[in-house]
Amino acid sequence: MKLDTSLLTGLPPFSRLDREQIRQILDDATSRRYEEGATIFQEGHDAERFYLLLDGYLRVIRTTPDGEQIIVLHISPGQLFGIAKALQRSTYPATAVAAAESIALSWPMRLWESYVAQYEGFATESYKTLGQRLGEIQTTLTEMATQAVEQRVAAVLLRMTNQSGQKTEEGIEIGFPVTRHNISDMTGTTLHTVSRLLSAWEKDGIVRSSRKHIVVTDPHALMLLSRPKG
Amino acid sequence: MKLDTSLLTGLPPFSRLDREQIRQILDDATSRRYEEGATIFQEGHDAERFYLLLDGYLRVIRTTPDGEQIIVLHISPGQLFGIAKALQRSTYPATAVAAAESIALSWPMRLWESYVAQYEGFATESYKTLGQRLGEIQTTLTEMATQAVEQRVAAVLLRMTNQSGQKTEEGIEIGFPVTRHNISDMTGTTLHTVSRLLSAWEKDGIVRSSRKHIVVTDPHALMLLSRPKG
DNA sequence: GGCGAACTTTGCGTTTGCTCAAACTTCCGG
DNA sequence: CCGGAAGTTTGAGCAAACGCAAAGTTCGCC
Known part of the structure; x- marks a missing residue:
């Protein structure tokens, strides 16, 4: 080779x-x-x-x-x-x-x-x-232990954009396939709850998502959501 | 010195x-x-x-x-x-x-x-x-993400007895001071919930506890509680 | 020996997020 | 182009656990 x-x-x-x-x-x-x-x-x-x-x-x-x-x-x-x-x-x-x-x-x-x-x-x-x-794992553990589901999901989305975000006209796109189920496995919740959250955020113009693909259009809003009382 | x-x-x-x-x-x-x-x-x-x-x-x-x-x-x-x-x-x-x-x-x-x-x-x-x-941290993270509060608390008690358990006539005593609050910080819950669980377990004869001190009298029962559907 | 701090218990109303259920959409292979 | 698999959405009911509140207990210190 x-x-x-x-x-x-x-x-x-x-x-x-x-x-x-x-x-x-x-x-x-x-x-x-x-x-x-x-x-x-x-x-x-x-x-x-x-x-x-x-x-x-x-x-x-x-x-x-x-x-x-x-x-x-x-x-x-x-x-x-x-x-x-x-x-x-x-x-x-x-x-x-x-x-x-x-x-x-x-x-x-x-x-x-x-x-x-x-x-x-x-x-x-x-x-x-x-x-x-x-x-990183300690941070994840701390989040898991102290934050509500919505905050954990927001944090995970942000982390994925930082880790492999690609700029598009719409916003920052996560550079690999992610299902709702994957996200629930990262955050210790169910795919149902993740789906509901993404739907709500899409309504608010914070994300755009399709099958296995997510674009964060308003990272700043997500940032606020990932912090308690934000 | x-x-x-x-x-x-x-x-x-x-x-x-x-x-x-x-x-x-x-x-x-x-x-x-x-x-x-x-x-x-x-x-x-x-x-x-x-x-x-x-x-x-x-x-x-x-x-x-x-x-x-x-x-x-x-x-x-x-x-x-x-x-x-x-x-x-x-x-x-x-x-x-x-x-x-x-x-x-x-x-x-x-x-x-x-x-x-x-x-x-x-x-x-x-x-x-x-x-x-x-x-260990990965295990903790996994527990935190997949198990209910009762199971996490049971698992943490068991871990502490394994780590520093001292045999007494009553059972296995955790070898250092632990408050309800400490346990809640280990399991990502509130001290109230921990207190309720310990009270319930005490009623069932699984643990004996006083201020800052816990004796596990029935480790086997705790073991069952720490597994889902157990 | 009494006071205050630290720790614990318990009750009650509320909420978050889960379970269960069913329908819908997208994609891929035949 | 059709059928099925994989992924997504949404609803409704429910239970676990939280937040708040208040009182009880133990302990150490002055």
Whole structure:
């Protein structure tokens, strides 16, 4: 497989490496395409590989014993994921699913240690990513615990626009497919409630939405809604 | 200050070190006592030191802009905490408060890197701790999102007994002071609801509680309550 | 030993958001 | 172009939990 070194230059975990080092890392990598809805790896399975998302979007989800699921975080292009080894785990702690058609590189997990040892900055940048992720989850947890459903949904919409918003004439469009059900899995509510909220907001001119697609036309209004007493 | 090397031998981050190395680490450390309710460090402040809890219990909390707070995790004796550097953060991402009278060692944060570089196994064990913590928070998040209040409160009581339960004739007693309000901060509900639940459970002979103190007399019944449709 | 602060209990009215149910729309494959 | 699957909308009734309020209890301090 031909992979150009330009794929990795500039990405945080590799930014301090020279062309030759990146060439070497790419030679170790496997590239694969995932259809929307495809599972990359599953919670509880042996963590055999770690990944880097090149294009697309992923959801990282956890499933409860009784079948309910919740979306723990999203992965955007350029991010490492499935790095169980960094946390000294031998199995994946969650499941990764492609939210849109996606392309990812992956490496055998045994290379993790050698990259950490061999490449200056690789470990540092990886742990920074982990730290950010931990912070995000704490924020999500805090929101979940203290805010009403309407505020949580508003906050989640805003986060998605920040994370992958594309400017259009109408407003900021979320750059990957999202269903009402997905949003309910992110906010711990039901798709019914989400649908009602979106309908109400559409009436107020705050969002425009169609099947699997949402455009935020008035981010400022949403911002107010995401804060208590706002 | 005289600190015996036995304080650290056997604790995961130091388990692979010899007596002389531990002696050195202890010489770098500062020991301090914290009263119940005292703050060890605060969210947003410069992360100047990292800590190890020797005795007592801590709550790690986050406060929202409008004053609500939620307890993200508990720290038990033997655990490292405030290790912002491990996550490449320059400020503490949460606040640590003593839940009971506690004793902790601390080191200047600049020593973090040197310990990681110098002592075999220190980094590894620390990241393992972090991984466990991330897993715990994900579990909490999942519970928060999918379970009803009664189930969350039951689950939190069980977790606290597992974490610091002491067997008594009556049952398993939680080993540090807990108020109804604390529990509501852990579960995202109100102290009123928690009080009602505890009263009901007391009537059913599942728990015995007094001011700031809870004994679980029937863990099995609580277990059932913590599962949906149980 | 009495006062005040901290903690807990309980009641009541209200509301949020869930469940259940059914119809509608969009999309894709055959 | 038709049929079914996937996703969305909306309604109605209901229950869980909150907000507010007020009183009771325990504890530590002066």
